[in-house]
Amino acid sequence: MFTRPSVPPDLRSSAITPEPLYLSRREWLVAAGLTASALVGAAALFPARLDGQQGLGTPYGLQPDDKPTPWDDVTTYNNFYEFGTGKGDPVEQAKGFKPRPWTVRVDGLVGKPGDYAIEDFLKGPRVEDRIYRHRCVEAWSMVIPWRGIMLADVIKRAEPTAGAKYVEFTTLFDPARMPGQRASVLRWPYTEGLRLDEAMHPLSMLVTGVYGRDLPNQNGAPLRLVVPWKYGFKGIKSIVRIRLTDRQPSTAWNTSAPDEYGFYSNVNPTVDHPRWSQAKERRIGEFLRRPTLMFNGYAGQVASLYSGMDLRRNY
Amino acid sequence: MPAPAWWARVRDARRPRWWRWAVWLAILAPGLGMLAAACSDLLLGSRWLGSNPVKQGEHVLGQLTIKYLVATLAVTPVRRILGWNWVQRDRRTFGLTAFFYGLAHFLWYVLLDIQLDAAELSDDLTKRTYIIIGFAALLLMLPLALTSTAASVARLRRRWVALHRWVYVVPILGVTHWWMSVKADVGAPTVFTATFAALLGWRWWYARREHSPHAHAPST
Numbered sequence: 001m002f003t004r005p006s007v008p009p010d011l012r013s014s015a016i017t018p019e020p021l022y023l024s025r026r027e028w029l030v031a032a033g034l035t036a037s038a039l040v041g042a043a044a045l046f047p048a049r050l051d052g053q054q055g056l057g058t059p060y061g062l063q064p065d066d067k068p069t070p071w072d073d074v075t076t077y078n079n080f081y082e083f084g085t086g087k088g089d090p091v092e093q094a095k096g097f098k099p100r101p102w103t104v105r106v107d108g109l110v111g112k113p114g115d116y117a118i119e120d121f122l123k124g125p126r127v128e129d130r131i132y133r134h135r136c137v138e139a140w141s142m143v144i145p146w147r148g149i150m151l152a153d154v155i156k157r158a159e160p161t162a163g164a165k166y167v168e169f170t171t172l173f174d175p176a177r178m179p180g181q182r183a184s185v186l187r188w189p190y191t192e193g194l195r196l197d198e199a200m201h202p203l204s205m206l207v208t209g210v211y212g213r214d215l216p217n218q219n220g221a222p223l224r225l226v227v228p229w230k231y232g233f234k235g236i237k238s239i240v241r242i243r244l245t246d247r248q249p250s251t252a253w254n255t256s257a258p259d260e261y262g263f264y265s266n267v268n269p270t271v272d273h274p275r276w277s278q279a280k281e282r283r284i285g286e287f288l289r290r291p292t293l294m295f296n297g298y299a300g301q302v303a304s305l306y307s308g309m310d311l312r313r314n315y
Numbered sequence: 316m317p318a319p320a321w322w323a324r325v326r327d328a329r330r331p332r333w334w335r336w337a338v339w340l341a342i343l344a345p346g347l348g349m350l351a352a353a354c355s356d357l358l359l360g361s362r363w364l365g366s367n368p369v370k371q372g373e374h375v376l377g378q379l380t381i382k383y384l385v386a387t388l389a390v391t392p393v394r395r396i397l398g399w400n401w402v403q404r405d406r407r408t409f410g411l412t413a414f415f416y417g418l419a420h421f422l423w424y425v426l427l428d429i430q431l432d433a434a435e436l437s438d439d440l441t442k443r444t445y446i447i448i449g450f451a452a453l454l455l456m457l458p459l460a461l462t463s464t465a466a467s468v469a470r471l472r473r474r475w476v477a478l479h480r481w482v483y484v485v486p487i488l489g490v491t492h493w494w495m496s497v498k499a500d501v502g503a504p505t506v507f508t509a510t511f512a513a514l515l516g517w518r519w520w521y522a523r524r525e526h527s528p529h530a531h532a533p534s535t
Contacts, residue, residue: 186499
């Protein structure tokens, strides 16, 4: 299992081979310059490695006070209405759910449609452990070490045609296995969507694990979407289909309450939910609330996707 | 047709000797238990209230308010149907308990949930309809709580009865506040809406029966 090595922000000078022995001065300067540029570039994407996250993965967009949320909270406080509407329902009701065998269909406006077994997403050099911030629309948040691959890799493999503008995702529909689907709490199956550039962004992940283990059923086994700059309900779970399309997909929560949940659903402290403020959030495990960050702290990486857009209208 | 014997026995039941303690236990235990659980979670890192103890505590206090409104409104039907007149003196206890749990729910929200954020409080009380409705329910309970004493009953007499009829509006505001606060989990508020519909509906039916030409002996 290959994980991308972290890039330490500082090199100890005692580790550098004395230049007269192996490199000419010019060669050494060029090499040093290239290394420094690579480090600066990497540091922009990976902030300094933080204490308490050893071995959990690469932190993305985290501040020093963003500690990973304990496993118990990540796996017992879930919104997964296919298994009940209470936060503690999914861990109970999804106990018997069997996420294998599992097939994911990738189709739509692509040159190479296909059915993938979940095993295709679990192995390979592209599987990474990343620690992301997670912000629910209900104004609570977590810090979670996800394991998965970049969504962009799967889309590229399918070769989207020129007309493809959006990506639509669909959850399994099987009320026998997902008891929450027996009631019309939401329109089933759950669907979600991204604009193609959002889907191709390096931060968008197809997640198969958490804390280095296979995704528990209540977290969306065996495959879920994670888009850390958007509200958590965009992170569709137990995906069975990924479809490239030219029309903006309809999404479960927007269908349920269009004046409350939009398509973009970018984390935005300046745009309130009609019934509550989004300016602050409660980090699970902490008592004092904290200010919500624009794009959940990923503004540096994603704000350019929305330049010129009115984010109040496109909520 | 005479009532069956077991029904007559039920109606003849007298106030048990342990009743007073049972009532005190019933009204204090949930609140104190919740407070203890919250302190333990916030100070000792336990998980009695789950991952989001502040939200859970807020919900529990709101539900206790609703449950004690049910108890308050159930007293008269119990008296009429079961003949247990001795529960009458507990009606005030249940009503005041509902008020205090409602007040606790509001203080919990102000102090622990929004943590004295003045801007958010003023936004909530002016822009968020469901909070305005909840706050109205609490404000409506206040004069009822203040005039709950025997002295008030004596002083106000017929006006007391007119004033305390407003208690019927409180659960309507309360369940509306609850309905409007949920995302999609409507199971629990539905149950209580049905319960209040039954309790208020019974009163409406009973009042009509009393005033019809075929009424039996007047109620007291």
